[in-house]
Amino acid sequence: MLAQLARGEHGDPHAVLGPHPHDGAVTVRVLKPLAGSVTVRYRLPAPTRRAPDGWARAALAHEHEGVWVGVLPVADVPAYRLEIAYEGSETLHRDDPYRFLPTLGERDLHLIGEGRHERLWTVLGAHVHRYDGLGVAPDVTGTAFAVWAPRARAVRLKADVNDWDGREHPMRQLGSSGVWELFVPDVGGGATYKYVILGADGVWREKADPLASWAERPPQTASRVFESAYEWGDGEWMADRAARAPISEPMSVYELHLASWRRDRSYAQLADELVPYLVDLGFTHVELMPVMQHPFGGSWGYHVTGYYAPDSRFGDPDGLRLLIDRLHRAGVGVILDWVPGHFATDEWALARFDGAPLYEDPNPQRGWHTEWGSHIFDFGRPEVRNFLYANALYWLEEFHADGLRVDGVASMLYLDYAREEGEWTPNVHGGRENLEAVQFLQELNATAYRRVPGIAMIAEESTTWPGVTQPTSAGGLGFGFKWNMGWMHDSLQYLRREPVHRSFHHHELTFSFTYAWSENYVLPLSHDEVVHGKGSLLRKMPGDRWQQLANLRAYYAFMWAHPGKQMVFMGDELGQEAEWAESRELDWWLLEHPEHRGLRDAVRDVNARYRESRALWASDDDPASFAWIAADAPRNVAAFLRRSGEDELVSATNFSAVPHHGYRLGLPGDGAWEECLNTDAEAYGGSGAGNLGAVTAVTGGHDGWPAHADVVLPPLATVWFRRG
Template sequence: MTSPAPLTIDRSELELLADGRHGSPHSVLGPHPHDGGVTVRVLKPLAAQVVVRYVEPAGGTTEVELVHEHGGIWVGVLPVADVPDYRVLVTYDGHTLQLDDPYRFLPTLGELDLHLVNEGRHERLWDVLGAHVHHYEGLGGPPVTGTSFAVWAPHAQGVRVKAAFNHWDGREHPMRQLGTSGVWELFVPEVGSGTQYKFVVLGADGEWREKADPLAFHAEEPPKTSSVVFESGYAWGDAAWMEDRRAKQPIAAPMSVYELHLGSWRRGRSYRELADELVPYLADLGFTHVELMPVMQHPYGGSWGYHVTSYFAPDARYGTPDDFRYLVDQLHQAGIGVILDWVPGHFATDPWALVRFDGTPLYEDPNPQRGWHKEWGSHIFNFGRREVRNFLVANAIYWLEEFHADGLRVDGVASMLYLDYARGPGEWTPNVHGGRENLEAVGFLQEMNATAYKRVPGIVTIAEESTSWPGVTRPTAYDGLGFGFKWNMGWMHDTLGYLHYDPVHRSWHHHDMTFALTYAWSENYVLPLSHDEVVHGKGSLIRKMPGDRWRQLATLRAYFAYMWAHPGKQLLFMGGEFAQESEWAESRELDWWLLDNPDHRGVHDLVRDLNRAYAATPALWALDADPAGFSWIDADDAHHNVYSFIRRGGDGPDLVCVANFSAVPHGDFPLGFPSAGVWEEVVNTDADVYTGSGVGNFGAVTAIEGEASGQPAHAMVVLPPLATVWFRKREESPVLAEESPVLAEESPEATKTTGGALNPATSPVTTEAKEPGAESVSD
C-alpha cells in the first residue's frame, strides 16, 4: 500500500522538543496512526541513520528508513493501519543498535495515583515515584522488561533521564508531564536493575540541573552521586517476629536499646558482614533493640548520616538495599528489634540532591526564616506544603514496611517545633496566633505518627525532644504529637552532672538524681546515653567519672544498674558497654582490645547481666507508664549518697534497687522492703566477677516485719561502695518477725559478698573485700 505523508507537527513544537521544553513529548514522538498509516518520530540527536523495523500483519518484518526532520528528530511512516510491534535501528559511527521505543508505551501512573499525589495523601508514594522495573506481557510481541521513571517537579519546564542506556545524553529521553500533578514520567524498555541514572531538570529559572532521584531505592557509593535502579528479590524469614510484633505494646514490654553507628562499630564491614558479627554480639549482651544511626544515603561520612541526600536509599557504603534487609532479618530472627534514626527536620545542601529541585525552593521552605537551619547549615523542609509532607510521611512508612523496621527515632524534634529555634530577635516571625510554635511542623509530626501507628501496628516512634513541649507522647486524638516515646534529655544531663562531682561533694547535689521522678510519667521516656554525650570534646562515659580508675569503673557500673532499674526504657551508645576509653570518632572503630582487660570485661559482663535480669523482671517494665510501678523507699538520704526504690508490675515479684554513690561501703544499713521474706541479691555491681571490691550480702537478705522508711518490712543490709544492688523477692512463705534473725549488730562477715552476678544466691562464693577499704563500713 502507498504510505501517506507524515503527520504534520508545527515546527514550534519540534523546537520545544529539541530544546527539552516540551511537556508532552509523547504527543510528538512514538507511533501516531492517521490516514491508514502510522507516523513514527524518534529523537536521536547524534544518529547517522535511523530505521524502524516492524512486524507486518501477515507476519514477517519490514524496515522503513526515517529521515531527519529537525534537531535530532527523525520521522517516517509505516504503511500499516494499526500500530505494530516495532524496534528502532540506530546507527552511530558505523555501529548499529536495535532499541525499543519508550514513546510507544502508556503512562505507568494511574489517575488515582495522580489524584493522591495532588492531594498529598499517597501513603505508598514510593510505589509510583522513583524508578521501577516493570515486566509487560501481551504487547503484540515478545515480553518487554523495562524501567519506569517518575519524578515530582511541578515548576520544571522540562525533565530528561540520562544514563548509560543513552550514553549519558539526556536529550534522547525527555519525560512527559502528567496533567497538573507536577509528576514527570517515562517508561524506558530494556532497562533493568543496576542501571545508574540521573534526572536532568530544566528549572523554572531556565537553568539545567542534574539531580539524583528523590525516591531512588539505591544510590552509588559516595562520592559518586547517581541513583541506581533496584528491583528487590529478597525473601524475608522473620514472619514469626512480624506477627508477634503486631500484638505487642512497646510501652509495657522490655526495651533495652544499643545505639550503633554502622561504619565505626567495626570498620570495613558490609551489611551482611555486620549481620554475622553484630547479631550474635547483641544477642549475647541481651539488648532487646538496636538503634542504627541514619542509614539513609548521605554524601559526607562525617555528618554521621544526619545530612541526607537520598531518603529512600540505604547507605551504599555497606551494600545493596537487599543486603540491608538481610541485616534487619537476621536481627529479627535473633529476637532483636531494629529502630532507625530518621531525619525529617532538615536536609543536605548538595546541589545535585533536593535543593531547588525544579529551579524553585520546592522541598525547602521558601521563607529563609523557616527554610534555613543556622545551627546545622542545612535546609529545612517546607512542612506547610502537602506534597512535601506526603514525601516525608511516605518515607517513614517506607522504612517501616519495606525494611521491617520496628521503630523510628526522630532526630531534632525540638528544632522543628519552634520558629525561634537557634534564632535571635528579628530572625523569626510569629505564627498566625502570635506564638513561637511551628504549627505546620506540628501538623506534620501528628500526621506522620498517626499514619505510622495506623498502618504498622506494634512499631514505635521516638522523639529526640529536649524541651518541655507538652504532650509529645500523648495521642494525636488528644492533641498530642503522637510519639510512642521521648528521649529524657533532662535525666541524662542531671545524672551525668551529679556523677561528675567527687563523692564527697555529691550530698550537695543529691536531688539531681531524683528530679526526673517528679515528671517521669508526664511522658513515656527513654533514658539516653547516646552518641551526643561522647563526642566533640565531651569524652567517653568512663572519663566523665571522677577519681582513680577503680572509682571510675565502679561509678560507671553503679550508674548503669541505677539506670536499668529507673522508670523508662534505656539506651546505651556502642562502646559504653565495655567502658570505651577514648571519645567516639566515626573514622575509627571501637577499642575492641579493651575486652581483653578484666576491668573492661567486667563492665561488659555487667551490662549483659543487667539486660538478662531486666528482661526476666516484669516489675522493671510492665508499668513503665504508670506511677503505680514505682515508689521511693528513701529519696532523701543525701548524707550517705544513697537512693533506694521499689519497682512493681507484671506477674513477677517486686524489685528493690538501692544505689550507693559514696566511695565507702555502708554496713548494717537499715533498708525498707515492701514485704517480709527472703530477698535475693539479683545484681551487685561490686561483685568480684565485675572486678568490684567484693562487698555484698551473701546472695540474699531476710526482711522482717517492722516499719522502715515507710515500708512494712526491713533488713539490715551491706551497701558496697560506688555500687548498685538489686533485690528480688524469693517466691516463698513470708518469714515472721519472731522467726527471723536479728541483724542489729554488724556481722564480721558483713563486708563479704558472693562474687556472683545474675542471681548469685544459686552459687555462693565468698571473698574478702578489696579496695577501697572494706574495713570502713560507714561514713
C-alpha cells in the same frame, strides 16, 4: 515544535514522538541525536511474500536536529522495535520508550496532588516493569522513571542507557500534577541515572532522584535502579510485634554507627558479627544512626541526600534487609534514626530541586537551619509532608523497621529555635509554635501507628512541649516515646562530681522521678554525650580507673531500674577510653583487660536480670509501679521499689566511695529477698562486698514500710533484690 523538542523544552514529547495513527497509516518519530540511521522493524497484520516472517522494515528519514520520521503502511499501531546505527559501532536493537502508556494512574496523580499518597515510593522513583510481547513481539523489560518537579519547564533522563546524553530521553509532564514520567525499555537493576531539569529560571540542573531506592557509593552522586529479590524470614517476629505494645515490653537499646562499630564491614558482614554480639549482651533493640544515603560520612548521616536509599557504603538495599531480618530472627528489634527536620545543601540533591525552593521552605526564616547549616522542609506544603511521612512508612514497611527515632523534633516545633530576636516571625496566633510542623508530626504518627501496629515512634525532644507522647486524638503529638534529656543531663552532672560532694547535689539524681510519668520516656546515653570534646562516659567519671569503672557499673544498673526504657551508645559497654570518632572503630582492645571485660559482663547481666523482671518494664506508664524506699542524700543512697503485679524488685545504689554495712532498708514484705544483681561483684572487677546471695526481711516498720532488712551496700555500686 520540533525545535522545542530538540532543545528538550517540550512538556509532552509523547505527543510528537512514538507512533501516531492517521489516515490509514502510522507515523513514527524517534529522537536519536547522534544516530547515523534509524530503521523501524514492525509487525505486519499478516505475512506477505516480502515479509514471510510477518516482520517488515521502514527506514526513517532525518527530519530535524536528531528527530527521525517515517510512515508505516498499516492501519493500526503495530508491535515494533528500532534498529539504530551509529558510526563505528554495531547496530543497536531497542524498543521505543514513546510507545508506552504512563505508569501512573489518575488515582495516583490525584493522591500526589492532595499530598495523601501513603505509598508514594511505589509510583515515584525508578521501578522495573515487564511487558508481555503476547507472542507477536519480544517481551519488554524496562524501568519507569517518575519525578515530581512542578515548576520545571522540562525534564530529561540522563543515564547509562543513553550514554549520559539526556537529549535522547525527554520526559512527559502528566497533566497539572507536577509529575514527569518516562518508561525506558532495556533498563534494569543496577543502571545509574539522574534527572536533568530545566527550571523556571531557564537553567538546566542535574539532580539525583528524591525517591531513588539505591544510589552510587559516595563520592559518586547518581541514583541507581534497584529491584529487590529479598525473601524475608521474620514472619514470626512481625506477627508477634503487631500484637505487642512497646510501652509494656522490655526495651534496652544499643545505639550503633555502622561505619565505626567495626570498620569496613558490609551489611552482610555486620549481620554475621553484630547479631551474635547483641544477643550475647542481651539488648532487646539496636538503634542504627541514619542509614539513609548521605554524601559526607562526617555528618554521621544527619545531612541526608537520599531519603529512600539505604547507605550504599555497605552494599545494596537487600543487604540492609538481610541485616534487619537476621536481627529479627535472633530476637533483636531495629530502630532507625530518621531526619525529617532538615536536609543537605548539595546542589545535585533536593536543594532548589526545580530551580526554586521546592522541598525547602521558601521563607529563609523558616527554610534555613542556622545551627546546622542545612535546609528545613516546607511543612506547610502537602506534597512535602507526603514525601516525609511516606518515607517513614517506607522504612517501616519495606525494611521491617520496628520504630523510628525522629531527630531534632524540638527544632521543628519552634519558629525561634536557634534564632535571635528579629530572625523569626510569629505564627498566625502570635506564638512561637510552628503550626505546620505540629500538623506534620501528628499526621506522621497517626498514619504510622494506623498502618504498622506494634512499632515505636520516638521523639528526640529536649523541651517542655506538653503531650509529646499523648495521642493525637487528645491534642498530643502522638509519639510512643520521648527521649528524657533532663534525666540524662542531671544524672551525668551528678556522676561527674567526686563522691564526697554528691550529697550536696542529691536532687540531680532524684529530680527525674518527679516527672517520670509525664511522658513515656527513653533514658538516652547517646552518641551526642561522647563527642565534640565531651569525652567518653568513662572519662566523665571521677577518681582512678577502678572508681571510674565502678561508677559506670553502678550507673547502668541504676538507669535500668529507673522508670522508662534505656539506651546506651556503642562502646559504653566496654568503658570506651577515647571520645567517639566516626573515622575509627571502637577500642576493642580494651577487652584484653579484665576490668573492662568485667564492665561488659555487668552490662550483659543487667540486661538479663532486666528482661527477667517484669517489675522493671511491664508497667512503665503507671506511677504505681514505683515507690521510694530511701532518698538518703548524706550517704549518697537512692533506693526504690519497682513492681508490676506480684513481681517486685528493689534497686539500691550507693554512690559514695565507702561501703555501708548494716544499712536498714524498708521493704514491702518479710522473708527472703534474693540479691539478684550486685555491680560490685568480683567477677565484674568490684571489691566483692555483698549480701551472700540473699537477705532476710523481718516484720517491723521502717520509713513507712511494713518490713525491713539490714543490708550491705558496696561502694559505688547498685544492688538489686527480688522477693525470693
